[in-house]
Amino acid sequence: MARCGTRSTRCCGPLSASVAESAVEQAGEAFRALRRGITRSRGFSLHVCTCDAPASRDQFIANLAASMPAVSVHRVDLAYTDVDLLDAVAKVLADASPGPVMVVGSEDVLADGAQAPHFLSSLNLRRVEWPARIRYPVVFWVPRRLLGILTSGAPDFFDWRSDTIEFPEIGTGEALSFAPRDWKFGVDPRFSGQEREERLRELKARIAASGGADDENLLRHRSDWWDEIAELELVRNR
Known part of the structure; x- marks a missing residue:
C-alpha cells in the first residue's frame, strides 16, 4: 500500500x-x-x-x-x-x-x-x-x-x-x-479546470512566501512561476 x-x-x-x-x-x-x-x-x-x-x-x-x-x-x-x-x-x-x-x-x-x-x-x-x-x-x-x-x-x-x-x-x-513544473511548455494539458485554479493559488502563495529573497536559485524559480501564472491566466480567459 x-x-x-x-x-x-x-x-x-x-x-x-x-x-x-x-x-x-x-x-x-x-x-x-x-x-x-x-x-x-x-x-x-x-x-x-x-x-x-x-x-x-x-x-x-x-x-x-x-x-x-x-x-x-x-x-x-x-x-x-x-x-x-x-x-x-x-x-x-x-x-x-x-x-x-x-x-x-x-x-x-x-x-x-x-x-x-x-x-x-x-x-x-x-x-x-x-x-x-x-x-x-x-x-x-x-x-x-x-x-x-x-x-x-x-x-x-x-x-x-x-x-x-x-x-x-x-x-x-x-x-x-x-522544483519547476513537470510540463515544460505551456499549461499541463492533464490539468482539469479545478486543478488549474489550485495550481494558480499554489504558485501565487509560493511567490508571496518567498518575497524579498535574493537567492539566485530561488529568483530563477520565481521567474518560472510568474511565467506559468501568465500561461494559466491566458488559458483561464480563453
Whole structure:
C-alpha cells in the first residue's frame, strides 16, 4: 500500500550546485505529492512524511499552508500533549476550522521507553475509530531513522497509510524553493479546470512566501512561476 516519494541526497562534504539543485527539485516533487494527496482526499486519509531536519519540516508545513489559503492546516505536537493522539486530533478539529492535521514530535515519544509502548499500542487499538471521528487527512512527520519503528510498532493503524513521502535533506532557506513544473511548455494539458485554479493559488502563495529573497536559485524559480501564472491566466480567459 505504501509507496515511496523522493529519496534524499547525502554527501560528506559541501553540496555542489547541481546536487543542491537536485535536492531542491526532489523536495518540490515530494511537496507536490503531499499536497496532491491532501487535496484529493475525501474524508480521513493517512500520509507519512520522512524529514530529518525539524526546521526544514516546519518550513515545508508552512509552505503547505501557504499553498492552500482556503484550507486550515493544523498541527499536533506529540511532545506537548499528554492525551491520546486520536483525542488530541479530534480536539484540534473541534476547536477550529476543520482541515488536514500535521502530527510532529514522534521522535520525542518514541525516545521515551515508558511512553512509546503505550503510544503505539493505542494507535493499534483505536484504529477503527479514526475514519469515523476524523474526516480530514492526517500527516505523520517522522525522522527517517524512526519510520520502521513507528510502522512496525503500530502495523494495524498504518494499514490506513495512503503513501510514504521522503523529503530530502536541504537547507532551511532552500525549503522556500520548489522544483519547476513537470510540463515544460505551456499549461499541463492533464490539468482539469479545478486543478488549474489550485495550481494558480499554489504558485501565487509560493511567490508571496518567498518575497524579498535574493537567492539566485530561488529568483530563477520565481521567474518560472510568474511565467506559468501568465500561461494559466491566458488559458483561464480563453
